[in-house]
Amino acid sequence: MADWEIWIVILVLGVATACTRSAFWLIGHRVTIPPRVQEMLRYAPACALAAIVFPDMVLGPQGDVQLALANPKLIAGIAALLFYLWRRAMLQTIVFGMLVLTLLRVFHVFGNIG
Amino acid sequence: MNQAHPDLPPDSQADARGWREGFQTGLPTLFGIGAWGMVVGVAMVKSGLTVAQASGMTLVAFAGSAQLASLPLIAAGAPIWVIFLTALVVNLRFVIFSALLGPHFSRLPLWQRFYLGYISGDVSIALFLQRYPIATVTPEPGKLAFLKGLMYPNWIAWQVGSLIGIFLGSTVPTEWQLGFAGTLAILCIMVPLIINSAALCGVAVAGVTAVLAHELPYKLGLLAAVIAGMATAMFFEESIAKRNRRSRIGHG
Numbered sequence: 001m002a003d004w005e006i007w008i009v010i011l012v013l014g015v016a017t018a019c020t021r022s023a024f025w026l027i028g029h030r031v032t033i034p035p036r037v038q039e040m041l042r043y044a045p046a047c048a049l050a051a052i053v054f055p056d057m058v059l060g061p062q063g064d065v066q067l068a069l070a071n072p073k074l075i076a077g078i079a080a081l082l083f084y085l086w087r088r089a090m091l092q093t094i095v096f097g098m099l100v101l102t103l104l105r106v107f108h109v110f111g112n113i114g
Numbered sequence: 115m116n117q118a119h120p121d122l123p124p125d126s127q128a129d130a131r132g133w134r135e136g137f138q139t140g141l142p143t144l145f146g147i148g149a150w151g152m153v154v155g156v157a158m159v160k161s162g163l164t165v166a167q168a169s170g171m172t173l174v175a176f177a178g179s180a181q182l183a184s185l186p187l188i189a190a191g192a193p194i195w196v197i198f199l200t201a202l203v204v205n206l207r208f209v210i211f212s213a214l215l216g217p218h219f220s221r222l223p224l225w226q227r228f229y230l231g232y233i234s235g236d237v238s239i240a241l242f243l244q245r246y247p248i249a250t251v252t253p254e255p256g257k258l259a260f261l262k263g264l265m266y267p268n269w270i271a272w273q274v275g276s277l278i279g280i281f282l283g284s285t286v287p288t289e290w291q292l293g294f295a296g297t298l299a300i301l302c303i304m305v306p307l308i309i310n311s312a313a314l315c316g317v318a319v320a321g322v323t324a325v326l327a328h329e330l331p332y333k334l335g336l337l338a339a340v341i342a343g344m345a346t347a348m349f350f351e352e353s354i355a356k357r358n359r360r361s362r363i364g365h366g
Contacts, residue, residue, distance in 0.1 A: 001191050006167050009188060009197055013175035016201035022231030024212035026224065033213060039351070040344055045179075045207040046307035047320035047343030048200070049300050051336045052183050054321030055328050056297040063328060073294060080298050081305070090302040091149050097298040101291060 053077070076101035125255040132256030136263020139245065143237045147268055148275030150299055154178045155279020157296035160288065161185040165280055172276040176233065176269070179303060180204045182296045187336075196334065203340050207307075211239045217249035219258065230261070235272065238264040312354065316347030 001009075024031075033041075057077040060066045069075065080097030087093065151172070158168035158181065175181050180201040187197045212231055219227060241264055246257060286292055308314050320343025327335030 001188055003167075005194070006163065006188060007170070009184060009194055010167065010171045010174050012194055012198045013171065013177065013180060013184060013201050016180060016198055016205055017175055017177045018228070018232055020202060020205035020208040021212055021234055022228045023209065025216040025219065025227040025231035033209075038210065040348060041206050041210055042309070043313055043316050043344050043347040044203055044340060045205075046304055046313050047316050047340045047347070048183070048203045048206075048336075049179060049304040049307070050317040050321040050343065051324035051339035052186075052204075053297055053300050053304060055324050056186075056294075056300075058325050059328060065325060073291075073297075076294070077297065077301065081301060084302050084305055090299065091146055093302050094149075094153060094295050094298045097301075098292070098295055101294055105289070105291070 072101055072104035075104060128255035129259040132259030133263040135245075135256075136242075136260040137267055138263075139241050139260075140238065140264040140267055143241070144267055144271040147235070147237060148271040148278075150178060151272040151275030152279035152282070153295045153299050154181055155276040155281075156283035156286065157182055157185060157279075157293045159280050159283030160286075160293040161189055163188075165284060168280045168283075169277060172273060172280070175201075176235075176272070177201065177205055178272075179300060182300055183336075185293075185296075196337070200336055203337070207236070208234070211236070214243060215239055218246060219261075221253065222258070230265070233265055233269045235265070235268050238268045310351075312347045312351040315350045316343040319343045319346040 057073050058065055058067065058071070060071070066074065076097050079100045080093050083096045084090070084093040155168065155172065158171060159165065163171065163185075171181055183200050183204045184197050187200060211234065215234065216227070216231070219230065222230070238261075242261055245260065246254075283292065304317070308317055320339045323342045324335055324339035327338050329335070330338065
């Protein structure tokens with residue numbers, strides 16, 4: 001992506017922020033969202049985040065699906081998920097997950113890939 | 115300076131109290147906000163953005179999860195409209211938040227409503243709604259100041275954390291895979307959003323679809339995954355509701 005395109009992306013992200021966060025501040029007292037749409041909206045963010053996280057953890061550098069133990073990101077991700085479910089603390093979870101990933105990498109525990 | 119509302123005499127004491135209260139309410143969360151900003155800052159630089167671009171992105175977008183979501187799309191050269199749609203979808207929760215928060219401040223001038231919405235973050239909104247659960251018609255002194263006491267420090271903590279991450283990120287070796295911290299952060303935001311078993315099904319379907327469809331052009335697999343996940347969650351919720359209705363009738 002060219003330099004100027006990245007700047008356009010940055011502006012576009014700003015527009016997306018304004019659309020979603022400010023819209024109802026501006027027109028909220030005149031509109032009500034139908035309950036069915038509200039329900040759908042409730043599920044959208046979790047699905048969007050899942051669609052980002054799963055490929056990050058499972059896909060190798062060449063876009064190959066790696067479900068084996070030899071995939072350090074998958075192991076670290078699952079370990080972090082369990083840790084978060086236990087402690088419910090974001091910062092600790094990030095540190096823990098990175099620690100697991102780093103240890104797996106440094107010691108090549110399950111053999112080294114990509 | 116803000117013009118006071120015609121029907122609300124300026125009450126500087128209540129405002130000072132509100133600000134202090136808001137600041138104290140938000141204070142324990144500021145460190146976490148800054149750290150999360152730092153993770154995003156590192157991830158931006160590690161994905162190949164320059165320091166200027168990363169700084170611009172954090173100042174303009176102010177949306178951690180949307181920024182993180184856009185990084186792989188930028189790296190893959192996805193079309194801008196796909197990135198825009200993705201950012202909208204990731205930010206959709208704020209549509210609901212702003213629908214809850216906006217009515218509290220419908221009397222403010224347009225410009226002020228716009229920028230207050232623009233700088234609102236998840237944590238500030240959650241804390242505000244704990245303190246003021248119901249939007250009242252009569253103005254409450256100190257309420258706006260309380261909101262500002264939550265939001266301004268929150269915005270500053272996020273930006274300072276991000277900038278530290280951006281400058282730190284370029285000195286950290288790539289093998290450390292610090293960008294993965296961003297993935298972990300998204301994981302931590304995602305889990306509390308799984309509010310019921312329908313959402314869990316939706317998340318599973320969305321995740322698997324995203325992996326299976328990752329070879330679709332323009333990163334369209336991501337949008338396909340979100341739609342599939344949402345449809346699954348709605349279908350699941352509907353079938354549970356139907357079964358409950360039937361069993362209620364059965365028990366007469």
